[in-house]
Amino acid sequence: EAAEKAGFEHFMMKEIHEQPKAVRDTLNSVLKDGAIDLSEVGLTDEDIQKISQIYIVACGSAYHVGMAAQYVIEDLARIPVRVELASEFRYRNPILDPNGLVIIVSQSGETADSLAALRESKKHGLRTLGIVNVVGSSIAREADNVFYTLAGPEISVATTKAYSTQLIAAYALAIQFGKVRGELDEEKYQELITELQTIPDKISKILEDDRERIQWFAAKQANAKDAFFIGRGIDYAISMEGSLKMKEVSYVHTEAYAAGELKHGTISLIEEGTLVIGILTQNHLYEKTISNMVECKSRGAYLMGLTTFGHYNIEDTADFTVYIPKTDEHFATSLAVIPLQLLGYYVSVAKGLDVDKPRNLAKSVTVE
Numbered sequence: 001e002a003a004e005k006a007g008f009e010h011f012m013m014k015e016i017h018e019q020p021k022a023v024r025d026t027l028n029s030v031l032k033d034g035a036i037d038l039s040e041v042g043l044t045d046e047d048i049q050k051i052s053q054i055y056i057v058a059c060g061s062a063y064h065v066g067m068a069a070q071y072v073i074e075d076l077a078r079i080p081v082r083v084e085l086a087s088e089f090r091y092r093n094p095i096l097d098p099n100g101l102v103i104i105v106s107q108s109g110e111t112a113d114s115l116a117a118l119r120e121s122k123k124h125g126l127r128t129l130g131i132v133n134v135v136g137s138s139i140a141r142e143a144d145n146v147f148y149t150l151a152g153p154e155i156s157v158a159t160t161k162a163y164s165t166q167l168i169a170a171y172a173l174a175i176q177f178g179k180v181r182g183e184l185d186e187e188k189y190q191e192l193i194t195e196l197q198t199i200p201d202k203i204s205k206i207l208e209d210d211r212e213r214i215q216w217f218a219a220k221q222a223n224a225k226d227a228f229f230i231g232r233g234i235d236y237a238i239s240m241e242g243s244l245k246m247k248e249v250s251y252v253h254t255e256a257y258a259a260g261e262l263k264h265g266t267i268s269l270i271e272e273g274t275l276v277i278g279i280l281t282q283n284h285l286y287e288k289t290i291s292n293m294v295e296c297k298s299r300g301a302y303l304m305g306l307t308t309f310g311h312y313n314i315e316d317t318a319d320f321t322v323y324i325p326k327t328d329e330h331f332a333t334s335l336a337v338i339p340l341q342l343l344g345y346y347v348s349v350a351k352g353l354d355v356d357k358p359r360n361l362a363k364s365v366t367v368e
């Protein structure tokens with residue numbers, strides 16, 4: 001097993017470091033002559049034109065990919081998107097548009113609820129697309145179309161690299177759908193693809209620059225009882241994954257909150273020293289989230305800020321800040337999640353927990 005960990009103490013850390021390669025491989029699998037090519041996936045331009053509505057259905061982190069993808073697809077391709085938890089979707093007798101596309105996101109391709117949601121969608125006569133990592137898995141076999149993520153085998157129960165590759169698949173779909181449906185001109189299309197190709201190196205840079213600082217911060221936070229992750233828009237989707245990572249592996253009670261909703265309840269939980277992590281990658285929402293952080297601080301919160309280089313005035317508010325490289329804002333999830341994975345990991349290590357096999361959790365949930 002030591003050999004399989006390639007010098008890392010845990011699979012989770014190994015897999016965190018495999019993300020640049022996993023992301024690059026997945027992206028390259030759909031790039032041809034500088035354009036996105038979905039012919040392997042099996043979606044023609046005509047198929048893409050017909051889509052009236054997208055339903056993204058998944059569980060766990062894969063559901064959080066859907067949350068981020070919703071913002072990206074709606075903005076770039078102007079197709080309405082609904083994101084649903086598979087365990088809810090399958091039992092609620094959904095009203096589905098016959099020209100809708102159902103996207104099932106699943107690393108294992110075996111999650112019972114996601115598979116049931118796929119079957120339910122097919123029963124309604126909708127086209128189904130699986131974003132799946134495990135080749136030949138049930139969801140891959142039964143979906144009409146498959147977009148394989150090339151993350152390679154993921155051992156750690158808490159997903160990192162599979163999640164990152166699922167995001168790339170979602171971006172590629174959003175960009176291509178936008179192009180085919182006339183929402184993106186050639187110049188914007190090329191610009192987005194070029195930017196997407198810089199993501200792997202930017203992830204490497206975050207791993208190099210921030211690892212030690214986050215390890216230090218995590219050790220200081222090892223006794224935290226609660227943590228709140230807040231953000232707006234795409235940053236809310238990132239908050240959800242950051243929160244899940246921390247609760248899964250470090251057993252700290254965490255919640256992700258849309259920053260604007262704080263004052264409708266959650267803020268009553270803020271006490272002296274409560275950890276609040278603000279995520280601010282979206283320019284037009286920056287000031288709004290800062291003001292929510294200030295509200296938490298005035299009630300005693302200890303603030304971590306996660307934002308892009310250049311937003312140095314965050315240090316007027318945050319007690320600890322992590323900066324990530326700038327990218328097109330649609331792709332910010334791919335960068336912002338990295339420090340949050342490290343944070344969950346290092347809090348778990350500081351507490352001496354079983355990082356790769358957290359209590360009560362399974363890698364693949366094949367029962368309801």
Ligand code: G6P
Pocket residue numbers: 059060061062105106107108109110111114157158159361362363364365
């Ligand atoms: C389990 C794992 C999660 C994963 C979820 C969905 O709960 O612990 O990391 O996100 O299942 O799994 P899937 O294989 O469908 O992506």
